[in-house]
Amino acid sequence: MIIQKECELMTTQQMKCFMAVASCGSFTTAAEQLFLSQSAVSYHVRSLEKEYGFALFERDSHGVNLSPAGESFYRAMLVISEEYLSAIDRARHLQKRDDHQIRICFACPTSSSMMGKILSRIAAVTKEAEFTLINRTYYDTMQPVLTGEADILLTYPGFFREGLDLSKKKIASAYTTCLVSPNHPLSRHRTLTLPELAEHTFILPELQNAKIEFDHVYRWVQKNKAEGLHVDSSPQTLDQAQGLAAAGRGVIFVHTLESEYQRNIDGLVGIPMVDIPPTPFLAVWNSSTLGRTGTELIKMFEI
Numbered sequence: 001m002i003i004q005k006e007c008e009l010m011t012t013q014q015m016k017c018f019m020a021v022a023s024c025g026s027f028t029t030a031a032e033q034l035f036l037s038q039s040a041v042s043y044h045v046r047s048l049e050k051e052y053g054f055a056l057f058e059r060d061s062h063g064v065n066l067s068p069a070g071e072s073f074y075r076a077m078l079v080i081s082e083e084y085l086s087a088i089d090r091a092r093h094l095q096k097r098d099d100h101q102i103r104i105c106f107a108c109p110t111s112s113s114m115m116g117k118i119l120s121r122i123a124a125v126t127k128e129a130e131f132t133l134i135n136r137t138y139y140d141t142m143q144p145v146l147t148g149e150a151d152i153l154l155t156y157p158g159f160f161r162e163g164l165d166l167s168k169k170k171i172a173s174a175y176t177t178c179l180v181s182p183n184h185p186l187s188r189h190r191t192l193t194l195p196e197l198a199e200h201t202f203i204l205p206e207l208q209n210a211k212i213e214f215d216h217v218y219r220w221v222q223k224n225k226a227e228g229l230h231v232d233s234s235p236q237t238l239d240q241a242q243g244l245a246a247a248g249r250g251v252i253f254v255h256t257l258e259s260e261y262q263r264n265i266d267g268l269v270g271i272p273m274v275d276i277p278p279t280p281f282l283a284v285w286n287s288s289t290l291g292r293t294g295t296e297l298i299k300m301f302e303i
Contacts, residue, residue, distance in 0.1 A: 008051055017044040018056060019081065022074045025063055086147075105134040105141055105150035117257050118154060118172060118281070142166075145286050153284040166284050173278035174255035176217055179268040181248040191274045194226040201230045201250030205241040217253045220276060242268065255279065 010018075020030035021041065031038040049056050056070035066074055104119070123131070134150050136143075142161055144150035160168060178197075180186050189196065202218055221229060232250055235241040245252050245268055256270070 010048060010051075011044075014044045014048050015077065015081070017041045018048055019074070019077060021045060021057065021064065022066055022070065025065065027064065101130045101132065102152065103132040103134055103144075103150045104152050104154060105136055105144045106154040142284075145284055148286065151285060151290050153282075155282055155284060157280055157282060160282060160284060166286055168282050168284045170280045171283045172257055172281040174257065174281050175278045176273040176276040177254050177256045177270045178273060179242070179245055179252040179254055179270055180250075181246050182269055184245075184248050184251070184269070186251065186271065187269045189271050192271050193273070193275045194221060194224055197221070197226045197251070198228040199230075200228075201232050203235065203241045203244050203250040203252045204231055204233045205235045205238055206233055217276065224275070 016034060017030065017036070017040075020033055021027055024030055024033070027038050027041050027045075031041045034041065045056060052073075054069040055067045056073060057064040058067050058070075102122075104122075119131070119133075134144055141153055141155055142164070145153045145166060146164065154171075156174070160166075178186065178192055186192060186196065186200065202221075204218060218231070230250075232244065235244055241252055244250060252268075253273075254270075
């Protein structure tokens with residue numbers, strides 16, 4: 001059985017001495033850069049080597065070079081030191097930030113109407129707050145909240161990663177609506193069910209975010225036997241997809257906050273899908289970085 005020794009964390013001075021010697025390849029030069037004596041730099045490096053149980057440098061008459069273990073340790077320390085400095089910057093930013101400022105991150109280019117309604121409701125309950133909107137792709141919306149760049153993330157449950165030190169709360173229900181041309185055979189319906197989509201075409205833009213957002217709806221439709229629903233994935237943009245729908249070439253699934261019947265959405269007819277369950281819409285936040293105004297907003301979030 002191997003028993004690992006529990007090591008002490010290195011001090012800031014030890015880290016500075018090791019990184020300086022590693023970067024310039026000389027104890028003398030490192031001491032000059034740090035305004036320390038050479039013996040002090042040597043002491044801090046030797047204490048690290050003694051504590052961790054491996055040689056950081058190989059010394060000879062020509063100078064010092066990183067040992068294989070030291071090289072690996074140095075690369076890891078570059079990442080750690082960069083994150084260390086970044087954490088200091090974030091903390092300073094939080095201290096200086098006006099508590100009435102709220103930074104909201106979202107990634108919903110295909111649900112701009114829904115985002116507009118949510119943001120207007122947020123503004124209604126926080127009249128003195130100033131908002132900054134941060135737009136990200138679905139793949140990196142979590143990062144701004146984790147790093148403190150954003151206060152609140154608005155997203156779907158499918159893009160929330162469990163196991164992170166973040167809080168979440170349902171703030172809305174996103175209903176699935178079909179957009180069709182006024183001349184489309186389905187346009188006279190007040191609501192739609194899956195069987196009524198049979199033999200029609202679902203227009204799915206190749207635009208990455210749109211595919212992510214509506215692919216799961218399409219898969220749900222397929223799983224629940226909307227027999228004969230075809231897919232047209234030829235459009236490369238949302239405008240092209242809406243153009244095809246306006247020309248009567250098929251239907252587009254979109255998310256809206258309301259379940260009631262909607263007309264005249266960008267010149268199209270909006271018809272609610274009554275047998276597709278509403279999708280929860282979440283507010284996600286980091287309690288350690290959320291200011292007073294943001295905390296009050298979260299408490300009032302009942303959309």
